[in-house]
Amino acid sequence: MKHNFGAGPGILPRKAIEKSAQAILDLNGTGLSILEISHRSKDFDAILAQTKSLVKELLNVPDNYSILFLQGGASTQFSMVPMNLLPVGGKAAYVESGVWASKAAKEAKLFGNVETVASSKDRNFCYVPTTYAIPSDASYLHITSNNTIYGTQMASFPESNIPVVCDMSSDIFSRPVDVSKFDLIYAGAQKNMGPAGVTLVIMKNDIHGKSGRAIPTMLDYKTHIENDSLFNTPPVFAIYVCMATLEWLKEIGGVSSIEKLNTQKANLLYSEIDSNPLFKGTADVDSRSKMNVCFLLEKPELDESFSALLKDNGVIGLKGHRSVGGYRASLYNALPISSVEFLVSLMQDFAKKNG
């Protein structure tokens, strides 16, 4: 077994993995693989309904919201959001808290005016902007709750008088959120929810259809709301793995319980980074993410030696993104605290040898 700190696709609960492997060999004793059943079958109807129900229950999604399972990742949502929500000639507000947020804004510029209301680009996105005015004439405010690359996370969400759209790809299901404060939430599944290949969209039912533009059928939220994510063949197996992962999350107590565990894991690692003389964190303390912990060695010449130590001990996925360098430990829901304890022990050993 490895200690998997990968940034995504990331570690999933072993129970969900084993259930998924079994469903590939034989789904519920049907004599069929989950890979070869019809998306119009009763078996899949039950899987889709159960997955939706778990999303609704775990995040306490209000009744006037739709829960959709789409394809194309958050990157496709970057264009679907303005295509559907930004009227011709209109304006949208974007908070630029990282490269992914910038990419989202770039797509919106194809469809209207974009006002960047705040940016942390001045210091390589090492903090989350918190002080900014939200233009009342914008159609929506777009934010990114967690910035995987830089290890920053919104501790709280902005109060807004305009609709809020949030990319929660890398921290959804890691903590309770008040869904009613958002008009649209989207998330690629491949961090806390499931495997690559499916994208969750949670949106108010009445917000689409007002852009005044002709939208290709597959890119129109209306299509997927009206067809309950079954307009065309959905990614059947990816949805199944989400179901199995969310079942596990529910069993261990849901988002409140996992938030406590995630906080413990993050505190353990940040406190080692802060107390160990060989390491330093890269994100501002008040912007630190509980999902992705970014840090550097004080002496870059020790990089090779520390990387080798990690590798020799089966600790993987810690290489930082090239735009930050150093190390990034992703502490997604399924990562056990024992893996964090093990990493911390390696850091302590490393300090003893190289202190």
Added chain:
Amino acid sequence: MKHNFGAGPGILPRKAIEKSAQAILDLNGTGLSILEISHRSKDFDAILAQTKSLVKELLNVPDNYSILFLQGGASTQFSMVPMNLLPVGGKAAYVESGVWASKAAKEAKLFGNVETVASSKDRNFCYVPTTYAIPSDASYLHITSNNTIYGTQMASFPESNIPVVCDMSSDIFSRPVDVSKFDLIYAGAQKNMGPAGVTLVIMKNDIHGKSGRAIPTMLDYKTHIENDSLFNTPPVFAIYVCMATLEWLKEIGGVSSIEKLNTQKANLLYSEIDSNPLFKGTADVDSRSKMNVCFLLEKPELDESFSALLKDNGVIGLKGHRSVGGYRASLYNALPISSVEFLVSLMQDFAKKNG
């Protein structure tokens, strides 16, 4: 075990299913699940390269073509094709051979003028149009090689002086095709290639970038060509299953071998339909598909009894599409001839009892 005649997601080779289940538990002894590895890892690099290589080898794809693995199904290609290939103010030619072909044409109308050069709608798409003029001033001709719902298939492809775009979702890898005759081929994987959740695009490298319109990044073929399908997180596991399925296809002799087997399977079933007094085919004989065999009972009052016989014998997925009714037996690559023999024996028994 069931005899799976489902129209898609359809039956896959057992060997590919077992290999995929093993990769979920432990990918190549890495101690990691295929579901939790990075799409930037060496492990996935090898999987993607191997899958591309198998597509190239099995279909003899020329060097000046790109092989892409996208998301969103053929339905997303319906709009990506005109968005990328139909210049502003231009015209595209469509052959309307079924509802999916109509849906493709509908999306193109959002981007330019569409000339329907032929249609078989007059007889509920029970044949493939073969006699039509291809306008030389159109940017491309769009065809559908196999019409799943109606059980019709192009026996040969039109000679065209303009670029040809083909939706091969339901018969790709079932027979040899001369890829060089096409500018772009697309196919949802969930029939002969793999599971739902990935879409294969095979396209000439130089055909994009001429539409004169601004295209959202994820919908621009250029993005995926330049990033080798890794602009964003691809559907890692779906690609793995495609690899395992194509490895199986190569082992059994490739598309020439499978074409022979598919022809045997189709001949066996069509000849029973034609000789058994209780059944009749719905597609014109010269348009019959080797992938999807559509037929009716001569006496509709026997429907319930025949359906029960199928169910009692583990023969599944035979219900015809609502727009045709009756039965549809899909004979995809992975369906063994023994399943067809078994179905034929049931039809013969049924005739004896009800003749």
